[in-house]
Amino acid sequence: MTTANENDDPDKRTPSPADWFRRIGLRFDPYVHLEASSDPHLSEYTVHLDVFRVALDNKPTIIVAPPGGGKTAMRVAVTRTCWFDIGGTYPFPLPYNLGMAPLTGKPPTATQHLHLLLEAGTCALLTGLAFRPERLLRSSDATIRATAAILRAGLPGPLDYYLTVLRETGTPAGLTPLLERTYALTAPPPPDVLHLFCDALADPGVNAMRGQVEDIFQAFVEIVTGALGFSHILLLIDGIDAMYENQADAQFAARWVFDLFDRAEAWARSNTFIKLFIPDLMEPAVTGYLHHHTIAARVTHIVWNHDLLVSMLRKRISAASEERFESLDAISTPALTDVERQIVANLPPLPRVALQVTRQALLRYAARLENGGQLDEDDIHHAIAWYRHHAAQQPLASRV
Amino acid sequence: MALTDPPVYRLNLFVNRENEIKTVTNALQNIARGDSEQMRTIVFRGERGLGKSWLALHLHRFVLREAAPHLLPDYRIVSLLVSLTPPPEGLTVDEREWHITHDDVHRIAGEDETYYEALLQKLVAWVAEQLDVVRAPYAPVRDLSAWLAQDVKKKLESEPHLVICLILDSVFETNWSFLDHLERYLLAAFAALPRVLIVMTGRGRPYLWKSPYLRTEREEQSLTPFSTEQVAEQIRRSLSNAPDLPPAVAGLSNEALTRFAQQVIDLGGGYPLTNELLASAFVRQALDRMPGDESLAQALDSEPIDAKVLEEVARRLLEVVPGDQRHSLGDIFNALCVLKDGFRENEMPYLLAALRNTKPEGSEYSMSAMRELRDRLIETNLVRWQDKRYVLDEAVRIVLEQYLKLQRKDVWRCLHKRAADLYAEWAQKYPGSRGYFDQRAAYHRGVLGEDAGYSDE
Numbered sequence: 001m002t003t004a005n006e007n008d009d010p011d012k013r014t015p016s017p018a019d020w021f022r023r024i025g026l027r028f029d030p031y032v033h034l035e036a037s038s039d040p041h042l043s044e045y046t047v048h049l050d051v052f053r054v055a056l057d058n059k060p061t062i063i064v065a066p067p068g069g070g071k072t073a074m075r076v077a078v079t080r081t082c083w084f085d086i087g088g089t090y091p092f093p094l095p096y097n098l099g100m101a102p103l104t105g106k107p108p109t110a111t112q113h114l115h116l117l118l119e120a121g122t123c124a125l126l127t128g129l130a131f132r133p134e135r136l137l138r139s140s141d142a143t144i145r146a147t148a149a150i151l152r153a154g155l156p157g158p159l160d161y162y163l164t165v166l167r168e169t170g171t172p173a174g175l176t177p178l179l180e181r182t183y184a185l186t187a188p189p190p191p192d193v194l195h196l197f198c199d200a201l202a203d204p205g206v207n208a209m210r211g212q213v214e215d216i217f218q219a220f221v222e223i224v225t226g227a228l229g230f231s232h233i234l235l236l237i238d239g240i241d242a243m244y245e246n247q248a249d250a251q252f253a254a255r256w257v258f259d260l261f262d263r264a265e266a267w268a269r270s271n272t273f274i275k276l277f278i279p280d281l282m283e284p285a286v287t288g289y290l291h292h293h294t295i296a297a298r299v300t301h302i303v304w305n306h307d308l309l310v311s312m313l314r315k316r317i318s319a320a321s322e323e324r325f326e327s328l329d330a331i332s333t334p335a336l337t338d339v340e341r342q343i344v345a346n347l348p349p350l351p352r353v354a355l356q357v358t359r360q361a362l363l364r365y366a367a368r369l370e371n372g373g374q375l376d377e378d379d380i381h382h383a384i385a386w387y388r389h390h391a392a393q394q395p396l397a398s399r400v
Numbered sequence: 401m402a403l404t405d406p407p408v409y410r411l412n413l414f415v416n417r418e419n420e421i422k423t424v425t426n427a428l429q430n431i432a433r434g435d436s437e438q439m440r441t442i443v444f445r446g447e448r449g450l451g452k453s454w455l456a457l458h459l460h461r462f463v464l465r466e467a468a469p470h471l472l473p474d475y476r477i478v479s480l481l482v483s484l485t486p487p488p489e490g491l492t493v494d495e496r497e498w499h500i501t502h503d504d505v506h507r508i509a510g511e512d513e514t515y516y517e518a519l520l521q522k523l524v525a526w527v528a529e530q531l532d533v534v535r536a537p538y539a540p541v542r543d544l545s546a547w548l549a550q551d552v553k554k555k556l557e558s559e560p561h562l563v564i565c566l567i568l569d570s571v572f573e574t575n576w577s578f579l580d581h582l583e584r585y586l587l588a589a590f591a592a593l594p595r596v597l598i599v600m601t602g603r604g605r606p607y608l609w610k611s612p613y614l615r616t617e618r619e620e621q622s623l624t625p626f627s628t629e630q631v632a633e634q635i636r637r638s639l640s641n642a643p644d645l646p647p648a649v650a651g652l653s654n655e656a657l658t659r660f661a662q663q664v665i666d667l668g669g670g671y672p673l674t675n676e677l678l679a680s681a682f683v684r685q686a687l688d689r690m691p692g693d694e695s696l697a698q699a700l701d702s703e704p705i706d707a708k709v710l711e712e713v714a715r716r717l718l719e720v721v722p723g724d725q726r727h728s729l730g731d732i733f734n735a736l737c738v739l740k741d742g743f744r745e746n747e748m749p750y751l752l753a754a755l756r757n758t759k760p761e762g763s764e765y766s767m768s769a770m771r772e773l774r775d776r777l778i779e780t781n782l783v784r785w786q787d788k789r790y791v792l793d794e795a796v797r798i799v800l801e802q803y804l805k806l807q808r809k810d811v812w813r814c815l816h817k818r819a820a821d822l823y824a825e826w827a828q829k830y831p832g833s834r835g836y837f838d839q840r841a842a843y844h845r846g847v848l849g850e851d852a853g854y855s856d857e
Binding site for chain 1: 608746778
């Protein structure tokens with residue numbers, strides 16, 4: 001078996017040629033994105049389809065997973081698939097990142113939550129509609145004006161500023177980093193349609209909607225699920241474990257969502273459903289609260305085992321090869337079969353680790369691709385040794 | 401010998417597929433009564449010539465129009481057929497059918513995205529017209545798509561006894577970039593609607609849909625070749641309806657037809673298109689050569705198939721390979737057709753060199769050359785990754801191997817011998833996989849042994 005050392009690190013040794021993945025039959029590097037929101041292909045290789053289904057449906061749900069267990073990936077995949085078509089009856093994904101709440105050291109109050117939800121919702125709505133302006137442009141003038149008024153009330157900056165960004169950049173992708181990173185959608189509209197969209201929303205006669213935040217949020221819900229045609233709203237709540245104080249105390253962290261669940265039933269009546277993504281350590285505190293207050297919410301778990309990790313690695317290969325093959329077996333020596341199983345059998349059941357180690361094996365192979373070789377057992381052994389070497393020093397998953 | 405063209409779909413020629421029809425009618429009934437567990441997308445996958453297009457036509461023209469209304473008397477069922485393969489010559493395009501043209505296929509293969517939009521604009525406008533929604537036939541496709549989704553939803557709400565069935569034929573064979581647009585502008589929206597059933601047929605690599613409804617809420621069935629009884633029935637119906645054949649053909653007894661069907665299966669594996677081509681050619685060959693005192697049944701029993709017939713059948717089956725690649729890929733198909741259980745890139749240079757009677761040396765046999773060939777094979781949708789290996793479409797493989805065995809016996813033997821030696825060598829070289837390679841070597845030795853036994857007799 002090969003052992004790992006610094007000089008042997010293929011990342012440092014060999015810059016991959018741009019067409020390297022194409023030469024082995026892949027459209028892209030399927031293992032490079034360890035941060036889900038940056039992966040444009042994420043929705044093509046979702047595993048845990050049962051969890052995916054409940055993340056989309058119209059029931060309040062708590063989705064539990066270990067750290068690094070794919071919560072963000074699931075949330076991003078749900079968001080992007082909801083906006084895949086042009087104007088259908090999919091749910092509206094409202095990503096609410098609690099990690100972005102003001103750093104007061106205390107959970108937001110119910111009203112603060114609503115303010116934050118309204119801001120997150122309008123950021124998502126403006127970005128989404130900029131990618132799919134047809135959904136707004138088919139609406140009545142009254143709907144367009146009402147949408148503009150709600151956007152003006154909820155966005156963190158002036159609506160006109162964002163419309164200027166859209167006009168200047170000529171693409172809705174210009175809004176994504178400003179407003180909602182998970183809304184990196186595909187198939188933007190033609191520039192002339194984007195300009196029409198900006199013109200429609202820029203009516204200077206429309207002021208920000210005024211009133212209590214509860215009323216404005218309710219108006220937001222009604223317009224999204226009514227005139228704009230979405231089937232329901234998914235409140236995709238994540239990031240509760242992003243703050244230092246919450247990482248230290250699960251019981252304390254759980255308090256950040258109690259106020260949200262107090263409204264869950266009322267929201268459900270207006271087609272708005274909580275989808276809370278939490279780390280497994282928080283499950284007892286959150287479910288205990290719900291049980292105590294008889295609040296109905298389904299709990300589902302993202303559980304990783306070796307079979308699912310194998311499936312995840314293969315789905316990525318399938319997507320990257322456009323289903324030409326679904327296992328690295330296809331580019332391996334005759335001796336090597338069940339490559340993915342051989343890799344995960346030696347690792348803890350965490351997707352991020354499996355992705356890193358598989359990529360490491362591929363990089364090692366890339367270094368000698370010029371010589372016409374195939375992926376071999378040494379590549380696998382080397383990648384696993386690399387993982388063990390680094391894992392002994394510090395947890396690999398937390399390094400990225 | 402030139403083959404006669406296979407007949408186009410007619411109700412009285414259609415046989416088998418009761419299970420597939422039941423799957424569709426059950427789904428319709430469940431969707432109508434609001435069963436949330438019912439999958440609303442059904443995919444029928446199958447190899448070349450398994451009758452996928454006939455099934456799509458039969459579902460549209462007969463099952464959903466004639467049979468299903470009896471099962472759901474209170475419902476109005478609207479079936480739309482979208483065929484992504486041009487209609488065969490002689491097929492009359494019927495009501496609520498949209499067939500792609502040869503020119504469309506050419507432009508799609510060229511990845512002309514502007515053309516995709518124009519074509520899909522027409523298709524979405526056509527769907528809207530069929531469903532009597534959206535009166536804006538010249539609007540851009542993005543607008544049409546957005547309007548269609550909401551208008552069909554309203555229509556389904558206002559007409560609670562309406563069930564829509566969208567049938568798409570030859571989906572996976574179509575350019576995937578086009579499918580991305582098709583899903584975005586049409587299918588994703590329909591898949592999310594209640595009381596809409598989507599039925600697809602396709603060959604080769606399944607497309608990775610983005611919509612969760614198409615991806616997670618679908619039922620998949622693989623079509624299988626016909627049994628002896630089904631082949632006999634197919635032959636009986638087809639030959640008795642062929643205007644140029646004498647009455648003696650229609651007069652074949654059930655026993656004679658069954659024996660004939662078995663011969664056809666032995667040569668072609670029971671795939672409906674192959675059955676049709678072989679049976680038709682076989683009967684004509686027998687009629688041509690039949691002595692005056694012999695019956696057709698006796699002639700069919702005694703007459704071996706002409707190798708030219710198999711060559712023609714193989715040519716027909718490979719018609720789906722683009723013309724400019726057919727010749728160059730023909731060699732590869734021939735080299736790999738003896739690998740019944742599939743192959744990886746590792747076997748390719750050895751078998752190809754064996755076919756060419758040379759050594760697998762030089763850049764022509766390098767791994768990158770093999771990978772390029774592999775990709776070209778997969779593009780034909782006659783090769784796919786299945787259960788750890790690439791497999792050649794069995795309908796094609798079996799005919800190619802039969803043809804090689806009949807017409808180029810030395811090559812056929814050489815390929816099996818090369819495969820046996822290669823696997824035996826790998827069994828020694830890779831002890832971790834010895835059992836697997838030994839088994840493969842034994843298969844090829846067995847085939848050669850069996851053939852030698854027959855030859856000795």
